[in-house]
Amino acid sequence: MNSTPAVIDPFAVGAPEAEVGALAAAALALARDLKLAFRRPAQLLQPLAFFALVTMLFPLSISPELSQLRLVAPGALWAAALLASLLALEFLFRDDAQDGTLEQYALSGQSLTALLFAKTAAHWLLTGLPLALMAPIAALALGAPTSALPGIIAAVGLGSVTLSLIGAIGAALTLGIRRSGVLLSLLTLPLSLPVLIFGARATQVAISGGAIIAPLELLAAMAVFGVTLAPLAAAAAVRISLE
Amino acid sequence: MRFTWFHRLGSPPYIYGLARRLTPWFAWSAALLIAGGVWGGLVLAPPDYQQGDGFRIIYVHAPSAWLSLMVYTSMAVAAAVGLIWRIKVAHALAASCAPIGASFTVAALVTGSLWGQPMWGTYWQWDPRLTSELVLLFLYLGYMGLRAGIEDTQRADRASAVLAVVGVVNVPIIHYSVTWWNSLHQAPSVMRLAKPTMAASMLVPLLVMFLGFTLLFLALVLVRLRAEILARERSSSWIREALGA
Amino acid sequence: MPVRSLEVENLHLWRGERHVLRGVAFALGAGECLAVTGANGAGKTTLLRTLAGLMYPEGGHVRWAGADVRADLRAYQGSLAYLGHEPPLKADLTARENLHYWIGVRRRVSTAALGAALARVGVEALAERLVRTLSAGQRRRVALAALALCVVPLWLLDEPATNLDADGQRLVGGLIAEQLARGGLAVAAIHHSLALPVGQVRQLELAA
Numbered sequence: 001m002n003s004t005p006a007v008i009d010p011f012a013v014g015a016p017e018a019e020v021g022a023l024a025a026a027a028l029a030l031a032r033d034l035k036l037a038f039r040r041p042a043q044l045l046q047p048l049a050f051f052a053l054v055t056m057l058f059p060l061s062i063s064p065e066l067s068q069l070r071l072v073a074p075g076a077l078w079a080a081a082l083l084a085s086l087l088a089l090e091f092l093f094r095d096d097a098q099d100g101t102l103e104q105y106a107l108s109g110q111s112l113t114a115l116l117f118a119k120t121a122a123h124w125l126l127t128g129l130p131l132a133l134m135a136p137i138a139a140l141a142l143g144a145p146t147s148a149l150p151g152i153i154a155a156v157g158l159g160s161v162t163l164s165l166i167g168a169i170g171a172a173l174t175l176g177i178r179r180s181g182v183l184l185s186l187l188t189l190p191l192s193l194p195v196l197i198f199g200a201r202a203t204q205v206a207i208s209g210g211a212i213i214a215p216l217e218l219l220a221a222m223a224v225f226g227v228t229l230a231p232l233a234a235a236a237a238v239r240i241s242l243e
Numbered sequence: 244m245r246f247t248w249f250h251r252l253g254s255p256p257y258i259y260g261l262a263r264r265l266t267p268w269f270a271w272s273a274a275l276l277i278a279g280g281v282w283g284g285l286v287l288a289p290p291d292y293q294q295g296d297g298f299r300i301i302y303v304h305a306p307s308a309w310l311s312l313m314v315y316t317s318m319a320v321a322a323a324v325g326l327i328w329r330i331k332v333a334h335a336l337a338a339s340c341a342p343i344g345a346s347f348t349v350a351a352l353v354t355g356s357l358w359g360q361p362m363w364g365t366y367w368q369w370d371p372r373l374t375s376e377l378v379l380l381f382l383y384l385g386y387m388g389l390r391a392g393i394e395d396t397q398r399a400d401r402a403s404a405v406l407a408v409v410g411v412v413n414v415p416i417i418h419y420s421v422t423w424w425n426s427l428h429q430a431p432s433v434m435r436l437a438k439p440t441m442a443a444s445m446l447v448p449l450l451v452m453f454l455g456f457t458l459l460f461l462a463l464v465l466v467r468l469r470a471e472i473l474a475r476e477r478s479s480s481w482i483r484e485a486l487g488a
Numbered sequence: 489m490p491v492r493s494l495e496v497e498n499l500h501l502w503r504g505e506r507h508v509l510r511g512v513a514f515a516l517g518a519g520e521c522l523a524v525t526g527a528n529g530a531g532k533t534t535l536l537r538t539l540a541g542l543m544y545p546e547g548g549h550v551r552w553a554g555a556d557v558r559a560d561l562r563a564y565q566g567s568l569a570y571l572g573h574e575p576p577l578k579a580d581l582t583a584r585e586n587l588h589y590w591i592g593v594r595r596r597v598s599t600a601a602l603g604a605a606l607a608r609v610g611v612e613a614l615a616e617r618l619v620r621t622l623s624a625g626q627r628r629r630v631a632l633a634a635l636a637l638c639v640v641p642l643w644l645l646d647e648p649a650t651n652l653d654a655d656g657q658r659l660v661g662g663l664i665a666e667q668l669a670r671g672g673l674a675v676a677a678i679h680h681s682l683a684l685p686v687g688q689v690r691q692l693e694l695a696a
Contacts, residue, residue: 009490009671010639010670010671010672011567011639011640011641011670011671011672018595018596018597019595019596020592020593020594020595020596025592025593025594028589028592028593029589029593031589032578032581032589035581035585036578036580036581039580039581040580095578099574099576099577099578099579100572100574100575100576101576101578101590103542103570103572103576104570104576104590104593105593106542106565107540107541107542107565107568107570108565108566108593108594109562109563109565109566109567109594110562110566110593110594111562115593169405169409173389173402173405173406174389174392177392177393180392183385183388183389183392186381186384186385186388187385187388187389187406189381190378190381190382190385190410190413190417191409191410191413191417193378193417193420193421194413194416194417194419194420197420197421197423197424198420201424201427222416229412233405233408233409236326236405237402237405239542240398240401240402240405241398241402242542243397243398243401243542243543243544329544395503395504396504397504478505
């Protein structure tokens with residue numbers, strides 16, 4: 001009898017069942033970020049409070065007349081949304097970079113692009129989406145008619161997706177730089193200008209009651225473009241910060 | 244074997260020597276062409292039918308604007324080469340391009356503003372090209388700011404390279420957005436920095452200036468590149484020989 | 489069974505102007521542990537990070553099972569476990585949750601396995617406590633629990649026994665011994681000697 005017992009490789013223990021695909025890993029990363037955020041609910045409200053504050057600056061500095069505010073409403077709304085989302089960006093990667101979990105993501109054997117996309121998606125769910133839901137309130141405060149509100153939610157919702165994605169690149173590039181808040185804004189704002197232009201245009205059209213579909217399509221196209229390319233750039237930037 | 248020229252281009256001592264030899268050629272030909280272009284533009288070209296003598300600033304404005312964009316693209320290409328193939332000299336080249344490109348952008352903005360004064364009566368209008376130039380200036384400032392913010396040279400090189408590539412991809416998008424935005428609010432009178440229809444006597448000096456400015460950029464970037472290489476390689480042994488020579 | 493070996497030849501790496509790794513070379517086979525020693529700043533962390541594929545050497549090669557790790561970096565990183573200076577734990581999550589998310593991204597682990605790993609390192613009582621409330625030594629033990637769950641051929645450990653008492657140091661030695669016994673490899677940067685039989689441990693001293 002010449003049979004040798006099959007040598008089981010201890011490192012192949014449960015291999016196929018234990019494998020985690022990229023999608024499952026990304027879902028786990030998303031779940032973790034959401035769970036962490038809800039353990040500190042006060043921090044979730046800060047960007048929204050900031051958004052409300054900046055919106056308030058416009059009537060105080062221009063005029064309390066709603067008819068006049070309506071003219072600047074698109075610009076004011078988007079300036080406030082842009083600044084609020086910039087403020088929230090610093091926390092996208094900073095904590096993970098400091099405690100080493102970002103490093104573990106890079107070493108996990110999973111696609112870092114997918115994991116960072118999951119983190120950006122969590123960030124949007126926690127900041128961009130609430131901003132989009134709060135935008136109609138700010139718009140009303142600036143004199144927009146109620147007929148404009150659905151269009152405004154759609155525009156800010158789509159635009160904030162691209163803003164989160166572009167911001168992820170900036171946040172990844174400035175990891176580890178001391179007092180990087182202003183530099184992050186300096187890097188992110190020029191790249192966000194197309195979103196501002198078309199988002200404000202969509203808001204303007206919504207207020208004046210025109211066909212909003214065209215600017216929304218452009219915003220959606222930018223979001224798709226961002227989804228395909230931004231996580232790649234962010235992953236490259238994260239790897240560079242780990243070197 | 245075929246790629247030895249590529250590898251030699253990546254060698255700092257070789258590039259340092261090459262830059263030193265080429266700079267005078269570029270500098271002198273740039274000086275000649277620019278002098279010729281200025282004379283042609285100020286003296287030879289006739290006054291424009293619509294704008295009189297005011298249009299002549301185009302001989303500085305247009306080359307500056309063109310070069311500000313070309314330098315950004317070159318910077319992004321050099322940065323990408325350095326990022327992908329890990330070639331230090333390419334990163335040094337990108338770093339050298341940035342301040343020069345930013346200066347061209349400022350020149351384009353200033354000359355554009357000066358051109359605007361006789362045309363529009365104000366020193367600034369949100370003309371689509373001027374606005375795009377302004378955004379380009381911020382892209383340069385962001386690039387230089389990121390480099391300055393990261394102390395480790397290698398990491399600064401690689402991070403700013405990613406930024407440059409992302410920026411260059413965005414430049415057409417930004418330009419399109421700004422042009423579209425401006426077209427929405429077009430006032431009846433022509434508010435753009437309209438190029439006058441060009442007779443040959445106007446066009447030739449302009450082309451000469453384009454070429455002269457390009458050679459000027461090449462001369463300047465080679466000078467900066469040598470300074471960058473010196474700073475980066477200061478502890479290497481070949482530096483002492485090169486400086487002694 | 490695949491042949492497992494880690495070969496490093498002529499590794500050179502600069503950090504800024506400092507020539508940190510100057511021609512590091514060694515070969516490690518299955519069941520062997522490399523103890524990397526050296527003064528602070530000698531490059532122990534740099535070496536480990538280069539082995540993990542986080543840093544890119546200017547010269548030399550790192551070979552895993554005969555193939556250059558750069559050829560398929562992601563697969564290589566999937567077959568190693570890296571434990572850095574600070575345990576990568578989220579302060580606002582419990583010990584168990586931290587392990588679930590940390591290891592879960594790499595491979596599925598059952599709740600029972602999580603509990604068993606925490607028991608192995610002696611912190612099963614702390615499983616439901618937020619990491620924020622744990623001491624440095626307790627956090628280190630939680631990180632070691634993650635290591636116990638990482639059944640991968642290569643372990644890269646940067647000062648694994650930091651903040652641990654004598655009992656904890658024995659634990660580290662025990663975990664590494666188990667790893668070696670099942671045919672794995674370990675590279676550990678250490679200050680004190682590991683509680684392992686002399687025959688299994690090779691030494692590499694890095695000069696500052």
